[in-house]
Amino acid sequence: MSEHWPHGALIVLGASEEQIVLYQEARRRGIPAIAVDVRADAPALPFADAALKISTRNTDAIADALGDVRPAGIVGGASDAALASWHALGLRYGTPYVYPRSALAAGDKAVFHAIAASCGVAGYGWTASDEPDQVIAEATRLSFPLVIKPSDGSGSKGVSLVARAEDLYAAVADARSYSASQTVIAEEFIQGRPLAVEVFMQDGRALMTCVKDKDFAGETFVVRRLRTVQLAPAAHHQLEATVERLCRGLGIANGPANFDIVLGADGQERVIEANTRLGGDGVPRLLAAAYDVDVVRALIALVLGEPFSDHLTPTRAAHAALELTGSPHDTEGELITWEGIAEARSVPGITDIELYAKPGDLVRPHDQSGHKIGLLVAAGPSDTDALTALDTASALLRPIIRPKEES
Structure with a gap:
């Protein structure tokens, strides 16, 4: 064949x-x-x-x-x-x-905790097991609230915030249903500023580092918005040094990775997760809008054995923001049409609009990353400019969805 x-x-x-x-x-x-x-x-x-x-x-x-x-x-x-x-x-x-085979370790959240500790990154309480009773028993000895999730999951599937011990059983069962290894991890919830750090390594050093603020949809851990942020130089260099150590700990000398990090009230950063690949949720579009870098071209050049650094040299320093569009309903439905596409595209500052669902498609509630149906990206000379453009376009772009009748 x-x-x-x-x-x-x-x-x-x-x-x-x-x-x-x-x-x-x-x-x-x-x-x-x-x-x-x-x-x-x-x-x-x-x-x-x-x-x-x-x-x-x-x-x-x-x-x-x-x-x-x-x-x-x-x-x-x-x-x-x-x-x-x-x-x-x-x-x-x-x-x-x-x-690199070593980078696969990031897919097991319990293993990644150990790698982070070996790199000198501040930790927090957690426990993991493929035995539901064991993870529940050990979780009760941690400080609530807890985040319960599949140890080998991604895309916010099976992730829940638990404030009471009596809710652990249902949360563990849900997380376990999304785990190929049937392993669930319980982690102490870290209060602070949630950030996402995108990095592209070259010869063991960060060639490009971008820090992003994250907003979530409702009470979930599903990302609704991302926006680039410019931290004070000392804070940026500290985060960059942290992700460089983690990449080296994972054996990533060249290529992309991204990290979910929380900056705590004590000023300490705590790394929640690592993804040893390109970031999802439209991140390449966001980086292109803000800095005119192209992580996709860099990655393709890398895998073909070509030089890739030129694709990651910023030529501008704008602010950019991205919104993920999902169904406004909490039940499944059929997408009838999109309204306001042309009007949204014409908003000054809008750089990208991508629609992943077409009329007739089944649309699910936006309770995990894979259920998004579109995205919008905006850029401007300030954070306010980018967010204003995003707000304006988002109000114009409307998915018309017929909720599925219950049988």
């Missing part, structure tokens, strides 16, 4: 809305892109030159389907599911860049 696949292609692991930018960059370069995704309706498939309907976790099946094809490179986007395959396929085909 290998004759069906183009030689010298870029193998893209995943075809969600987050991976669209990878296919667009391959097309811009004139490199054929082979998509790997088990879903026949994955949003990025129209941007691919060919597709393998295979799980991104199934390395052997992917290699069998490719046959004697020798890809130019293997790449993954804003998804943890494909990281192990990214490493294994890179080794198998001897591609210029091989995703």
Whole structure:
């Protein structure tokens, strides 16, 4: 079957809305892109030159389907599911860049706690187990409120905030349902300013570091808005030094990573999670709007064995903000239409509007990252300018959704 696949292609692991930018960059370069995704309706498939309907976790099946094809490179986007395959396929085909096996440790939140401690990062109380009774018993000895989540999860799936011991059972059961290993971690909730730090490493040092503020949707841990922030130089350098140590601890000498960090009232930063890949939720668009850097081009250059630093040199210092659009309903529904698209695009300062759902699509409540249906990005000379543009466009852009009738 290998004759069906183009030689010298870029193998893209995943075809969600987050991976669209990878296919667009391959097309811009004139490199054929082979998509790997088990879903026949994955949003990025129209941007691919060919597709393998295979799980991104199934390395052997992917290699069998490719046959004697020798890809130019293997790449993954804003998804943890494909990281192990990214490493294994890179080794198998001897591609210029091989995703580091050590970086897979970030996918286990309990293991990452140990790595963070070894890097001198301040910790906090936590416990993890694949036995529900054990994690509940040990969690009761921590300081409430607690965050309960799957130890190997992502995208805010199965994450809940628990204020009382009697609510632990339901929260643990929910988190466990999203864990491939059936392992749940309970962590003390850290009060403070939630930040996301994006970094792109070169030869063990941070070539680019961006700090972002995060706003959440309602009482959830689902990100609703991101905006770039300019911290005082000392604070920025401290965060950059922290993520550099963590990247080196995870074996990331070159490439992207992002970290969820809380700045506590005591001035100490505490690292909540690490994602050893490109950031999701439209982060490449946000960085391009603020600094005119292109982390997608940098990543593709890296996996093809080319120099990548030029793509990460800022040419402007604007402020940018991003809003993720989700269903306004708490039940499933059908998207009937979008209203106000042209008006929203015409708002001064709006740099990107992406719509991931089309009329007729099933739309779910925005209770996890993967349920977003669109995003807006704005930029301006000040934080206020960017947020004003975002507020104006967001009020104009309206998804019209018919709630699904209960059976």
